[in-house]
Amino acid sequence: MVDRDGRPLADAIRAGFGGELLEPDDAGYDRARVVWNAVADRRPAVIARCRGVADVLHALAVAREFGVEVAVRGGGHDVAGNGVSEGGVVLDLSPMKGVRVDPVRRVARAQAGLTWAELDRETQAFGLATTGGQCSGTGVAGVTLGGGMGWLMRKHGLTVDNLLSVDVVTPDGRLLTASEHDNSELFWGLRGGGGNFGVATEFEFRLHPVREVTAGLLVHPGDRLADVLAFYRDYAATEPDSVTSTVIALTAPVMAGLPESLHGKPAVAIGVCHSGPPEDAEQALRPLREFGPPAADLIAQMPYTTLQSMFDGMPAGDYGYRQSIRSGYLTELTDDAIAALVHHAGTAVSPLCLVELLHLEGAVARVPEDGTAFPGRDARFFCMFQSTWSDPADTAHTAWTRAAWNAFAHFTDGRTHPNFLDADEPAHRVTDAYGPPKTARLAALKRRYDPTNFLHLNKNIRP
Numbered sequence: 001m002v003d004r005d006g007r008p009l010a011d012a013i014r015a016g017f018g019g020e021l022l023e024p025d026d027a028g029y030d031r032a033r034v035v036w037n038a039v040a041d042r043r044p045a046v047i048a049r050c051r052g053v054a055d056v057l058h059a060l061a062v063a064r065e066f067g068v069e070v071a072v073r074g075g076g077h078d079v080a081g082n083g084v085s086e087g088g089v090v091l092d093l094s095p096m097k098g099v100r101v102d103p104v105r106r107v108a109r110a111q112a113g114l115t116w117a118e119l120d121r122e123t124q125a126f127g128l129a130t131t132g133g134q135c136s137g138t139g140v141a142g143v144t145l146g147g148g149m150g151w152l153m154r155k156h157g158l159t160v161d162n163l164l165s166v167d168v169v170t171p172d173g174r175l176l177t178a179s180e181h182d183n184s185e186l187f188w189g190l191r192g193g194g195g196n197f198g199v200a201t202e203f204e205f206r207l208h209p210v211r212e213v214t215a216g217l218l219v220h221p222g223d224r225l226a227d228v229l230a231f232y233r234d235y236a237a238t239e240p241d242s243v244t245s246t247v248i249a250l251t252a253p254v255m256a257g258l259p260e261s262l263h264g265k266p267a268v269a270i271g272v273c274h275s276g277p278p279e280d281a282e283q284a285l286r287p288l289r290e291f292g293p294p295a296a297d298l299i300a301q302m303p304y305t306t307l308q309s310m311f312d313g314m315p316a317g318d319y320g321y322r323q324s325i326r327s328g329y330l331t332e333l334t335d336d337a338i339a340a341l342v343h344h345a346g347t348a349v350s351p352l353c354l355v356e357l358l359h360l361e362g363a364v365a366r367v368p369e370d371g372t373a374f375p376g377r378d379a380r381f382f383c384m385f386q387s388t389w390s391d392p393a394d395t396a397h398t399a400w401t402r403a404a405w406n407a408f409a410h411f412t413d414g415r416t417h418p419n420f421l422d423a424d425e426p427a428h429r430v431t432d433a434y435g436p437p438k439t440a441r442l443a444a445l446k447r448r449y450d451p452t453n454f455l456h457l458n459k460n461i462r463p
Helices: 009-014 053-066 116-124 140-146 184-190 222-238 278-290 304-308 335-346 396-411 428-434 436-449
Strands: 020-022 046-049 070-073 089-092 099-102 107-111 163-169 175-179 199-206 212-221 243-251 266-274 300-303 322-330 353-359 381-389
Touching: 009 020, 009 046, 009 053, 053 070, 053 089, 053 163, 053 199, 099 116, 107 116, 116 140, 116 304, 140 199, 163 184, 175 184, 184 436, 212 222, 212 278, 212 304, 222 243, 222 266, 222 335, 222 353, 243 278, 243 335, 266 278, 300 304, 322 396, 335 353, 335 396, 353 396, 381 396, 428 436
Parallel strands: 046 089, 070 089
Antiparallel strands: 020 046, 099 107, 107 199, 163 175, 163 199, 212 266, 212 300, 243 266, 243 353, 322 381, 353 381
């Protein structure tokens, strides 16, 4: 395949491209095509490592001329593996690391190649932060465009609730800025609608004073899961907005502070973050710390960046493993739902399976449901089943995730956080995730900005 000047794809991109271009025989190609979920083992024809907006505009235009599939990669942490294509072009934004923090206005401008660790490092130099992903290696762009749940969300809202503007390259080659005042409908769609409408190249975030938090894990033996969930349901009803918490049924790792009797055994961890004044943390967290009591209390005052990296290196969040996820929202946590969660956690096929229940509400729920494209403002909990494994021949983990979730799904309201939609889920799950009214509004935006569905490697909204 050649362009009108007789050039093959890579040569056409190379002419006028300022960044690094990688083809299959180049050193660094195999490293650059790896994404978080090793299930997505794809070989693109070209990886265009963009240094700036000019590179994005050029590579996108060439890919469109050639009619090849385009994947957009920020941090590469999407469970569906949409950051890499088979035989197409990857617009790799990871070299785009620019950050500017205005500590007076409490605003940061951040390019799309940053990870949360990189953005947090810059904002924390001024004692500031915004809601970000719970693994520091996740990309700022993907987390933001999908909605952005994180440790600060019940106090300061989701990442999209702190988004002031986005620069985006549309499929037809325009660079637009979307905000409440400019291209406001596009701005609505970018706050939860993912990469459907263009390639986001830069974000402007509102920041908040955050430096030290009181945070960590409370770990109970796994046979207490039902009791923990019942307690957590009651605690969540009065949880102060300064606290964000989650319950995870997992196999306890070998780590400092955990009794040896728990190592390698089923356990239930309550992860917490109190982001208010340290003197208020004792009262806010007392019910959690007194319940049980836990086998291990690992809560301490720590830098925000320490909390953000707490799950780094664990197989469920690390690169190089195969992953399968199912997820959904719960408006209530009934006794029957608790019994089902306990049952399915008990059928896990390996120590690398987990079940998580994350409390929402707080500032998340104070934004109207139709205020952004992100769905589920009225849900109380977000629930996720995740399995992690290494062997490409292994089918047991995916089978567990699917079967366990299919049996549990009737306890949910049918919607979910779109970032957690896996590649092997049916196409109607995108509509399920957003609900019909939001899907219709997003589809109208898609028809306006990408009527041919050129950018479809995402949680795809069809025109």
